[in-house]
Amino acid sequence: MKVYITASSAITPQNTFDSEKYLDVWQSSDLPYQLAIEPDYKSVIDPKLARRMSRIIKMSVATGNKVLAEADIGQPDAIVVGTGLGCIKDTEKFLREIINEEEGLLSPTAFIQSTHNTIAGQLALMLQCSEDNFTYVNRGHSFENALADAMMRIYEGADHVLLGGTDEMTSEVHNILTHMNCGGNTLLGEGACFFMISNTKIDGAVCIEGLDTVNYITTQQITERVKSFLRRNNVDTNEVDALILGIGEGLGDPYYKEIIQMFTPDIPVINFKEVTGEYFTASAYAFNVGSEMLRKQCIFPKILISGNNTSGLTKVLIYNHYQGVNHTISLLSL
Amino acid sequence: MEELKDNLKAAIIEALNLEDVNAADIDNDEPLFGGGLGLDSIDALELIVLLEKNYGLKIENPEEGREIFQSINTIAAFIERNKK
Amino acid sequence: MQPKVYVSGYGIVSSLGIGADSNFTALRSSESGISNPSLLGTIHQDMPVGELKVSNAELAELVGLQGLITSRTTLLAILAAQEAVETAGLTPKILDNTALINGTSVGGMDISEWAYQDVLREKEVDYIPSFQGHDCGYSTMKVANKLGLKGILQTISTACSSSANAIMNAGRVIKSGMADCVIAGGTDALSLFTLNGFNSLKILDQAYCKPFDEERQGLNLGEGAAFLVLESEQSLNKRKGTALAELVGYGNANDTYHQTASSPEGKGALMAMKKALSISGVPPEKIDYINAHGTGTANNDLSESRAIKEVFGAEVPSYSSTKAYTGHTLGAAGAIEAVFSILAIQHQMIFPNLNFSRSMEVIKSPVTSLTPMKVQHVLSNSFGFGGNCSSLIFADIS
CATH class of the missing domain: 3.40.47.10 (Thiolase/Chalcone synthase)
Incomplete structure (x- = not known):
């Protein structure tokens, strides 16, 4: 049995989200790390849903939605996401609040949003997709865990699996990672890439x-x-x-x-x-x-x-x- | 009272991140939950925090909040009633 | 014919103690592990939690990592995984090809939350030991390195169903032939982050939690780790190991209702239980015991009860929540309760739902005293944020 990528979308620090402009004009930045070029989300995510979403969730939902539309799949057989640090901005925010308020009165939104599976859960909620919903958080193999799972689901009989790999960078994470000497010479970055993994070859499908x-x-x-x-x-x-x-x-x-x-x-x-x-x-x-x-x-x-x-x-x-x-x-x- | 209501609206918009909503868009009598603003139980918890932080008012039981958070008018009345 | 998946070993650490023996002793004598926190440096000193009264330094010594800064989540995981390997009798040669699937919700938060205070206050921070273990995958890597595992490594983070999903995945990879021997489970240590997080949601009981009680006020947080050794029949026969139970069913479904709350009718829970039953081929009337998720929150216990009623109709099996013993151990809960389910099978007895007095009158009351009875099939539920619902079914093979 073969496994195919039938649709794919990426938000990265270069132009990749808009297929017409894919990697055409090179962007350079003065930041000490690379930040994704984000689309205007208003046209891709309902503002009512977007109001609590941090950047990682918005990037993921936007690319996820685009993949679903491109593959013309309303309800995938599973949603599988890999993320190394998950919703780290909201984690930072809630932690900062705990520290500043000395464990006093805390607003719960950042805590709720900080959970690693918020991205996959949010996609399920938006699509009303009650099928399997998995989130992998396994260092440099977070996406690979998710991809291996998606492939196994095709072998198990699934038709279409929505797969993603996503992480966000913040100045705080950058600061900490720099102090830890992570990344070597490579600039730290971020991005969200979503895929439709399918069991049938359609026009333009790529086989894994x-x-x-x-x-x-x-x-x-x-x-x-x-x-x-x-x-x-x-x-x-x-x-x-x-x-x-x-x-x-x-x-x-x-x-x-x-x-x-x-x-x-x-x-x-x-x-x-x-x-x-x-x-x-x-x-x-x-x-x-x-x-x-x-x-x-x-x-x-x-x-x-x-x-x-x-x-x-x-x-x-x-x-x-x-x-x-x-x-x-x-x-x-x- | 009107000033209180305006402040309240601004604080709610900020706390709940209602990006596309202006204070003028919220009617004093409009139901905050289940209505046009589409607030939910997480927002109710945020409103409890807001009332305690901004007005020093404690709501111990989220159930009690349901009565108070019906509209801007009911929240304002609750604040007035409990002002020290 | 689908290959079978056997459980050949397990290890556990919870507030009931280190090791399966001490956990079983506490379970059968109705001794809860809930107390006020004495190790977690929180201002909420009156908030009951399921805290293991063994310090990080003592835990580090037990696993041979003394003198190093290691997250409690990782230390608990190593202890539980080591016990699992010992009870199964896995040799270094087998371990060389053994996979590890670990579930955790906040990973090394217990260390990084303190270090981050120093960062914010511009104090001197030793960054590498403070933050290298923050991400969830770190604990998996450390356990694998400690045990010498060179097979597949997976880390799952689906909130409170993380380790149930880890065990489910062990079943999937063994059935698919991708691995013959898998260590699967999960770990989570108490942290300021989760304690204050659940407190901000106003779902912590300020007293001892009372799952399924009409007057329940919320949950108590807990900590711990548990791992199962799961094997194919071939692997077990080849190394002449002994099966303790069989993992016959598993199911995951999304509630698609709310980010944190369960749907009133328990849609996700219902679907997860039905999927697990369907995979197992076990008819609902053959389930002898349900180890419920039963956190003690108003919302969970009601929706779970309704889902159980929908699946089992008039014949609801004996059930209990063991969270009044351990507290809600988040990412570890599914694995800890899988061990309790297997203990119920091995000892043919059901552990009581502590602190229960008044029925919710949705389904019959939970079991409230230690009950010796025939336990052939056990269903174990774990539900989490993001609508993530999972059910596992274990069977007696003796």
């Missing part, structure tokens, strides 16, 4: 051939891991038409170097973190840009870091790691 996640693997082991992943999916290394990597700004990163060296020097290499920056669920965007590349047969020059072979795209390999701990390998095909 496989997903492999592994923790604590050495640079020596990574190439063997990728090779065996490709073997399992009956794909030869020279059949891979492009690489989508989460390099960020650390070009010296040995993992990515090893992967690139497995392929011919002219293979197009895309660095998707140029768009998103680094965060727990940044890898979700690799699946969005991969789908766009295959559907549009286009290698986005702004994020192409090497390779010039553009003789048609059928198979693209995704590889990302978070802090050298959580590694992700996947393959998309047309």
Whole structure:
């Protein structure tokens, strides 16, 4: 059984939400971290519902709604979301209030909204979707947990699963992560990417051939891991038409170097973190840009870091790691 | 009394994040819950916090709140009645 | 034929004590673990909670992490998971391929909420130990590293149904063949964040909670962790392990009513129970006992009662909420109550719903004293914010 991405939408620090303007004009910012370019939500979310929503919920609901509309699915068979830090802005807000009020009189809204599954729950409430509703919060594999679940649901018999990977950045989180030395050279970022995962191939659908996640693997082991992943999916290394990597700004990163060296020097290499920056669920965007590349047969020059072979795209390999701990390998095909 | 009602409306709009609502849009007699503003039980808890913070009035039982929060008029009357 | 999913071990830590033995002893002698907080540094010193009276330093020593700053959520999880591995008799070779599915609602909040005070007050903060464990996934990683697990790692955060969903997922991955042996459960420590959060919602009982009582006033928060070892028949046979019970059914559904409150008719609860029954193939009349979610809030207990009535009709099985023993342990509740459900099966007895005096008159009253009886099938409910409702069904296999 095959699993397909039949619709996909992303809000990121670059132009990705509006399909017409997808990665056309490059945005630069002076902020010490990357903030998503948010659409005017009034046209996408009922203001009555939006009034309690923090940015992460708005970004997620907007991309989720767009995916549902694009795939023309009113009620998915499940809603599955991955998020590294969840509704961190509301968490901060409630915590700050506890501290300022010394556990005195507290308003409950931020607490309610801070729960990690607020996003998936809110989508269920809006769609009146009573089917399975899961939220995964597993560091650099938060989105991967959700994707693996969505794929398993297709094997279990589901037709359509609404899948998302989402995180928001705040100045406070940025401050703390900077003090912790997270992110290395890569700017921290944020974004929401939603997908319709389906069991049938429709026009423009992209197949997820496989997903492999592994923790604590050495640079020596990574190439063997990728090779065996490709073997399992009956794909030869020279059949891979492009690489989508989460390099960020650390070009010296040995993992990515090893992967690139497995392929011919002219293979197009895309660095998707140029768009998103680094965060727990940044890898979700690799699946969005991969789908766009295959559907549009286009290698986005702004994020192409090497390779010039553009003789048609059928198979693209995704590889990302978070802090050298959580590694992700996947393959998309047309 | 009118000034109290206007202040109350402004405070409610801010506390409940009613982005698209102006104070002038809220009728003093209009039902706050189930009506045009579409307030719900979470808002009721927020209103309890608002009354205690801004006016020093305690509502211990959320059930009691239901009577008081019917409209701007009933909230204003409650504040007047309990003013020290 | 769908492969079967067996429970071959379990471990538990709650305010009733560390380990399954101390929990069982308290359950059968009707001794509640609810008390005033003495370890949690809250101003709400009169607010009863299910607090384990063992300090972080003592817990760290028990798991061999003394001298390090580790979140209580993680420490509780390691203790419970270690016990689960020991009772199942998993060897390092098996652990090498074992998956871990952990559910938690606030992860390492118990550490970061204190560190954040220092950040706001511009005090010196040691950022890495203070904040590295904030996210929910950290506790999963730590447990996996401590036990040497190299299989799939998942962390689920669906509020108060987190660990019920973790156990449900263990069933799904074993049936799909993605894993043969899974450690699944959840953990949550008491925190200022959750205590004040539930207090701001005005759903905490200032006295001992009384689930399903007409006069119930709300819930008591609790803390703890529990993990089950779940295995395929093949895995169990291969290593000559012993099955203690079988996970026969599970179901998740969304109530689609409100972000925090349950629908009056308990739509999500009803659907979750029906899904679990349908997967198990067990007819409703064969359910001997329901370990209810029964938090003690006006809203939950009414809607859960109505949903139970809708599923079981005139023949409502014996039921009780064990939350008056442990408090509501949030992300850990589903796993803690799964262990209680298995204890009920192993010992053929039902644990009482403490503090109950007056019926709500929606369904018959809960069981209020320790009741020895035939327990073949147990249904365990866990419902959470975001309308997230889950039910698990365990069966006796002896």
